Every structure is written in structure tokens, then in C-alpha cells.
Amino acid sequence: MSSTGSDDSYFLLVDCNSFYASCERVFQPALRKRPLVVLSNNDGCLIALTPEARRLGLELGDPYFKKQDVIEKNNVAVRSSNYTLYGDMSRRVRSTLKQFSPHLETYSIDEMFLRLTGSPHRDLTQYGHHIVQTVKKCTGIPVSVAIAPTKTLCKVAMERAKIEGQEDVQNTANWKDPEAVLATLPVEDVWGIGSAYARTCRQAGIKTALDLRNCSSRWARNNLTVTGLRRKRELQGISCIPLEPGSAPKKRITCSRMFGEKITEFQDLREAVLTYTRHACKRLRDDEQCAATVQVFIRTDRFVEEKKYSSITLQGLSQPTDSTHVIARKACRCLEEIYRPHYRYHKAGVILSELVPRDKIQRSLTKAETSPPDEKMMHVFDEINKKFGKNSLQLLGEGLEKNWHMRRNHLSPAFTTRWQQLPIAHTV
DNA sequence: TCTGGGGTCCTAGGACCC
DNA sequence: TCTGGGGTCCTAGGACCC
Numbered sequence: 001m002s003s004t005g006s007d008d009s010y011f012l013l014v015d016c017n018s019f020y021a022s023c024e025r026v027f028q029p030a031l032r033k034r035p036l037v038v039l040s041n042n043d044g045c046l047i048a049l050t051p052e053a054r055r056l057g058l059e060l061g062d063p064y065f066k067k068q069d070v071i072e073k074n075n076v077a078v079r080s081s082n083y084t085l086y087g088d089m090s091r092r093v094r095s096t097l098k099q100f101s102p103h104l105e106t107y108s109i110d111e112m113f114l115r116l117t118g119s120p121h122r123d124l125t126q127y128g129h130h131i132v133q134t135v136k137k138c139t140g141i142p143v144s145v146a147i148a149p150t151k152t153l154c155k156v157a158m159e160r161a162k163i164e165g166q167e168d169v170q171n172t173a174n175w176k177d178p179e180a181v182l183a184t185l186p187v188e189d190v191w192g193i194g195s196a197y198a199r200t201c202r203q204a205g206i207k208t209a210l211d212l213r214n215c216s217s218r219w220a221r222n223n224l225t226v227t228g229l230r231r232k233r234e235l236q237g238i239s240c241i242p243l244e245p246g247s248a249p250k251k252r253i254t255c256s257r258m259f260g261e262k263i264t265e266f267q268d269l270r271e272a273v274l275t276y277t278r279h280a281c282k283r284l285r286d287d288e289q290c291a292a293t294v295q296v297f298i299r300t301d302r303f304v305e306e307k308k309y310s311s312i313t314l315q316g317l318s319q320p321t322d323s324t325h326v327i328a329r330k331a332c333r334c335l336e337e338i339y340r341p342h343y344r345y346h347k348a349g350v351i352l353s354e355l356v357p358r359d360k361i362q363r364s365l366t367k368a369e370t371s372p373p374d375e376k377m378m379h380v381f382d383e384i385n386k387k388f389g390k391n392s393l394q395l396l397g398e399g400l401e402k403n404w405h406m407r408r409n410h411l412s413p414a415f416t417t418r419w420q421q422l423p424i425a426h427t428v
Numbered sequence: 429t430c431t432g433g434g435g436t437c438c439t440a441g442g443a444c445c446c
Numbered sequence: 447t448c449t450g451g452g453g454t455c456c457t458a459g460g461a462c463c464c
Contacts, residue, residue: 040432047432047464065430081432108464194462225438227462254434261429303431349433436463445453
């Protein structure tokens with residue numbers, strides 16, 4: 001495997017094994033001996049599986065209702081997704097990893113890249129094992145580690161680490177025959193090659209990661225855009241995708257949900273849209289940003305044979321704001337614009353975009369929709385919800401019944417974020 | 429009855445300008 | 447017959463990720 005050879009730096013990828021399922025197991029030891037699956041929002045499909053569940057033939061993305069018989073027959077434990085818990089566990093893993101390198105990128109809730117430069121640890125593989133043990137000890141979460149000269153090769157190595165029977169620490173430098181590893185990886189399993197690009201590749205006879213590495217740069221650029229060309233070069237060991245430390249400010253914030261039951265009435269949709277607006281605005285303030293545009297969309301079920309309708313519209317704010325009230329008014333106007341009666345709606349969402357950092361806003365003297373008292377009120381609003389739970393204080397228009405609420409029939413307690421729900425240890 | 433939610437980046441094409 | 451060339455900005459749609 002060629003490498004840039006320009007320096008002695010490496011990327012190290014840490015991936016939490018079956019992350020959501022592992023989080024559930026940390027606080028419920030009884031689950032450790034049982035196969036376990038975690039469901040998506042609305043208990044729709046399987047989004048995390050322990051290896052035991054995989055061995056029963058269950059797969060990521062399977063609709064829950066189609067697999068219920070297998071699940072019941074084999075006494076598989078089922079949990080609704082509990083993002084508050086997973087987010088908190090992710091933070092614990094991240095703070096543990098910071099002791100190994102200051103150059104850390106949070107790639108997703110369960111994956112982190114580290115960049116090691118001039119590491120005193122000559123034996124990087126051993127170092128990887130040390131990281132696995134430390135994270136397990138400090139957080140209870142099992143992780144795998146991949147070490148390579150580029151991020152894409154880290155992902156290749158991670159694919160290997162996840163194969164049963166393979167080492168959970170993979171260092172490409174130690175592979176006896178790297179080409180053989182690349183030749184066994186189907187091209188669609190390369191990071192950045194999805195189903196559409198994979199089809200293009202296969203039509204051109206490019207079937208494996210090795211084929212992609214060896215294809216002409218011109219072909220990659222013309223058929224897979226610059227992103228495909230980058231993947232090819234990364235497979236060659238030339239780093240094109242840098243570490244992105246810190247968290248770049250978000251460019252948009254979306255809150256959308258499918259409903260537990262289909263709804264037709266404007267009033268119900270309005271309640272849902274207001275609830276999503278409140279959640280989105282809270283995230284906006286957490287991000288210390290303001291939005292200049294609000295978008296609202298509604299749609300019927302695309303899987304069912306019935307009258308379909310889908311629409312989206314937007315409203316601009318005269319001045320960027322993070323005020324739930326101001327944004328909620330605009331969101332309602334959007335909804336009025338796109339709502340059509342007699343359809344059975346299935347999903348709605350709110351998107352905040354054209355975000356600007358709060359401290360960079362040009363104050364308008366004439367058209368202020370957000371006044372300083374509003375800012376104070378939002379602060380109080382957030383503080384109350386922080387103290388008493390995130391839905392304690394809502395907008396009046398959100399309603400009380402919420403017959404559109406999503407299903408979460410298997411939710412675990414908020415072990416790490418609510419005092420009342422702390423796990424209790426018993427002495428024997 | 430029942431198929432997630434939240435993001436980013438890239439490109440093509442149209443509008444517009446000089 | 448023959449209808450510029452080059453640039454920017456915006457948007458929609460496609461593709462990808464976890």
C-alpha cells in the first residue's frame with residue numbers, strides 16, 4: 001500500500017460497537033445475555049442490533065412489524081430509541097478519547113476520528129488496544145479501532161474489524177496483503193459509494209475497493225464527481241479528506257416526525273408543527289444561532305395506495321431570530337399556505353435555515369420582531385424545561401391531547417439525565 | 429395497523445449582469 | 447445560414463453519510 005510518506009501521522013477511527021444497543025446494556029445488565037434490537041423513531045424499523053440479534057437473521061433497516069414473530073419467538077429484547085441517553089453516552093466516550101489526542105473529530109454519534117502525529121507509541125496497534133480498554137473501563141461502551149494513513153482506509157479497516165472473528169483493532173500497516181483485503185470489499189461498501197455510484201461502477205466492471213483504487217482518475221472524476229475521485233485517491237493512501245476538529249456551525253436544523261396515526265385535521269397538524277418548531281428553536285439556541293428562514297412541509301404516506309400530496313413552503317424573517325414565538329407564527333403561516341383538506345397526513349416537519357451566529361446579527365432599528373424581553377423570556381423558557389423536563393413548558397397551540405404523537409412503546413428510562421430515573425444498585 | 433430522522437456536498441441549469 | 451462570452455448567484459435535485 002502506497003502512502004504519502006510526507007509525515008508520520010495517522011488517522012485513528014474509533015467506532016462504538018452496536019452503539020445504541022450497547023448504551024441500553026450499560027444500565028440494564030439483564031440485557032447483556034439477551035439478543036437486543038433498538039427501533040427507530042415511531043418504532044418503525046431496526047436501527048441497532050447486537051451480534052446475537054444479527055445471528056437470528058435480523059438486519060439493520062428491517063421494518064419492525066415484519067420481524068415481530070422472529071423477535072418474540074427468540075425472546076429478543078426491544079427498545080425504542082432514546083436519543084437523550086445515547087447523546088449523553090456519546091459525550092462520555094468523546095471526553096475519554098480526548099486524553100489520547102487533542103485532534104479529535106466527532107464524525108457521528110458513535111464514531112470519532114483522531115489524528116496522531118509524532119506519537120510516542122511506536123506500536124500503534126498496541127495503542128489501539130489500550131484505547132479499547134480505556135473506553136470500556138470509563139464508559140462501559142465496547143469500541144473497535146482502525147488505524148490507517150487516510151480516513152477512507154480507516155473505514156475499510158473498520159469494516160474488517162466488524163467481521164466476526166477478526167481483531168477489533170485493525171492497523172493497515174500490519175496487513176500482510178492489503179490488496180487482498182481491498183479485493184474482498186465490495187465497491188458499494190466503500191465509504192462514499194452509495195447504491196447509485198455502485199451501479200455506475202459495476203457497469204464499468206469496477207466491483208471491489210481494489211478495482212476502484214486502480215481505476216483511472218479521469219473515469220472517477222467524470223462518473224463519480226470529485227467526491228468519487230477523492231475516495232479513489234484515499235484508497236491509494238493519499239489523504240484528501242482532512243480531520244475536521246471542533247463542530248462546524250450547522251447550516252440548517254430540521255425537526256420532523258411521522259405521526260403515530262394519520263391525521264387529516266388542520267388543528268392536529270398545527271399542533272404537530274408547533275411542537276416541532278419548539279424543538280427546532282431550542283436546538284437553534286443551543287447552537288447559539290439565529291434563523292432567517294422557516295420552512296414547513298407536510299406529506300401523505302408514500303408507501304400506501306391512497307391520494308398522495310406533498311408540499312413545502314417557506315417564510316423569511318425580517319431579521320434572523322431564535323425566538324420560538326416569532327418563528328412559530330411564521331411556521332403557522334407556512335402551514336396555512338400548504339394545507340389541503342381531505343388528505344391523510346403521515347409526516348410533517350420544520351426546517352430552519354439561513355442560520356447566522358447570534359453574535360453576528362445586524363440589529364434592525366425599524367422592523368424588530370424580536371425584542372430584548374423576548375430574549376429574556378426564551379432564556380426562562382429554556383431554564384424551566386431544563387429543570388423540569390423538556391416538555392414541561394410548551395406553546396399553547398401545541399394542544400394537550402396530541403393524538404398525532406409518535407409511538408415509543410419500548411422506551412428505556414433516562415438513566416443519565418433525570419435524577420428520578422437513575423438506575424438503582426442492589427447489594428446482595 | 430405497521431417502512432426513521434437529521435444532516436452535508438455536488439452539479440446542472442436558469443436568471444441575470446456586463 | 448450565421449444570434450457572444452464570461453461571470454455570479456440561486457435553486458432543485460441527486461447522492462452520500464450515520
